[in-house]
Amino acid sequence: MYDLAIMWDWFAFAVRWLHVITAVAWIGSSFYFVALDLGLNRNIKGPADGEEWQVHGGGFYHIQKYLVAPAAMPEHLIWFKWESYWTWISGAALLMIVYWVGAELFLIDPAKADLAVWQAILISAGSLTIGWICYDFLCKSPLGETPTALMLLLFVILVVMSWGYHQIFTGRAALLHLGAFTATIMTANVFFIIMPNQRVVVADLKAGRTPDPKYGKIAKLRSTHNNYLTLPVLFLMLSNHYPLAFATEYSWIIAALVFLIGVTIRHYFNTMHMRKPVPNWTILATIVLFILLAWLSTANTWDGDYDALEAQELTAREQMYASTAGFDEVQDIVMGRCSMCHAREPVWEGIHQAPKGVHLETIKDITREARQIYLQAGVSHAMPPANITELPAEDRAKIRVWFNSAGRDVADAS
Numbered sequence: 001m002y003d004l005a006i007m008w009d010w011f012a013f014a015v016r017w018l019h020v021i022t023a024v025a026w027i028g029s030s031f032y033f034v035a036l037d038l039g040l041n042r043n044i045k046g047p048a049d050g051e052e053w054q055v056h057g058g059g060f061y062h063i064q065k066y067l068v069a070p071a072a073m074p075e076h077l078i079w080f081k082w083e084s085y086w087t088w089i090s091g092a093a094l095l096m097i098v099y100w101v102g103a104e105l106f107l108i109d110p111a112k113a114d115l116a117v118w119q120a121i122l123i124s125a126g127s128l129t130i131g132w133i134c135y136d137f138l139c140k141s142p143l144g145e146t147p148t149a150l151m152l153l154l155f156v157i158l159v160v161m162s163w164g165y166h167q168i169f170t171g172r173a174a175l176l177h178l179g180a181f182t183a184t185i186m187t188a189n190v191f192f193i194i195m196p197n198q199r200v201v202v203a204d205l206k207a208g209r210t211p212d213p214k215y216g217k218i219a220k221l222r223s224t225h226n227n228y229l230t231l232p233v234l235f236l237m238l239s240n241h242y243p244l245a246f247a248t249e250y251s252w253i254i255a256a257l258v259f260l261i262g263v264t265i266r267h268y269f270n271t272m273h274m275r276k277p278v279p280n281w282t283i284l285a286t287i288v289l290f291i292l293l294a295w296l297s298t299a300n301t302w303d304g305d306y307d308a309l310e311a312q313e314l315t316a317r318e319q320m321y322a323s324t325a326g327f328d329e330v331q332d333i334v335m336g337r338c339s340m341c342h343a344r345e346p347v348w349e350g351i352h353q354a355p356k357g358v359h360l361e362t363i364k365d366i367t368r369e370a371r372q373i374y375l376q377a378g379v380s381h382a383m384p385p386a387n388i389t390e391l392p393a394e395d396r397a398k399i400r401v402w403f404n405s406a407g408r409d410v411a412d413a414s
Helices: 002-038 082-100 103-107 117-140 147-168 171-206 214-241 251-273 281-296 306-310 316-323 327-337 363-368 370-379 393-413
Strands: 050-056 059-065
Touching: 002 059, 002 082, 002 214, 002 251, 002 370, 002 393, 082 103, 082 117, 082 171, 103 117, 103 171, 117 147, 117 171, 147 171, 147 214, 147 251, 171 214, 171 251, 214 251, 251 281, 306 363, 316 327, 316 363, 316 393, 327 363, 327 370, 327 393, 363 370, 370 393
Parallel strands: none
Antiparallel strands: 050 059
16 A cells, blocks of 8 residues: 555656646647747748748748648658647546546545546546537537637537536536546547548648648638637646635636636737737736636635534545544644644635645545545655644654555455
8 A cells, every 4th residue: 555655646746747748749839830820921922821930049940831732742741749649648647547546535526416436437538528529519510600609609618517517526626627628629629620631631632632721721710729728728737736726616617717818818929929919908808807716716615514524424435544543643643733724714824725625624534635644744744834833753654654554454445
């Protein structure tokens, strides 16, 4: 159990690192090509639709764009796809590692919906699949010819999904799943639409046929959606580290406002890249929206009923941790060194929400978070921060002994 807990956490860290690396690569190339396309000089002669001169790393680059395709297939062609694919693959793996394997801790909120683990996982996976199918259907419908109306409808769908996730999952999982829902649409756009359309164009060129411009138009629509959805997805990826974003009654509205902020920011930069007058109104709109979501984050849904907290039943696994020798000592340690910050109503000055939304006030709280207590305060010195409550080494040892003993009991029971 000792080795498994540590190695599993490092495995999750490695997958998260991969996810960040691939996301940086995908977003970087995406933003670069959007800026390049919008800033092209189209007042040129010849078959190219536009060109741009750029300087970087001591060299000059002359870039040309062909609206449909060049007259002949170039000998070497770079495809930008794996950045997107690996971002989604690593993100899906991280979703499984954190929220599926840890469903009882991070995914399911019994106060909202008393789901079995398999039911929660089915909703998690099914919502991503169904979301893409519905979105793709709308894009292929007559709405695809009216991009603005389609974008407004997409925003409504995202708001509804945000509300729906909030009704079922924990606040942390709800925002993360909304990000996964949006990222699935973005990567599916690349895999199912943009890349196949580009392959059709390449095949036509190789066969000596003139490519149909409709394929470029379709890909352009999906690429535009990806451009405006990128920044909200980044926010939702980071949200699980900030309880002010997810641990509030109005987190689903906060998520909706983030999508609007993504639009105002991208509109500002897209307009700037087109060398048009900068829409300064977007700066004010972004600030107002951010202030509004910060204000909404102060809402707290807890009703202050400590009796109800104490009366919560323990799961079989939680009961195993509670009945393991040493738990009483660990409970005293946590209550004395950790709960002043990790409370529904923190008493530590300057802290208004429990860090990461983790509460450590009751037996159920402590047994539910047993693994994190072990990793954060037993194995490492991450908690308390800077050891501000002066947690002694012998108490950290007691946490390790208790968790390892409980781990053997859990393994035996399994």
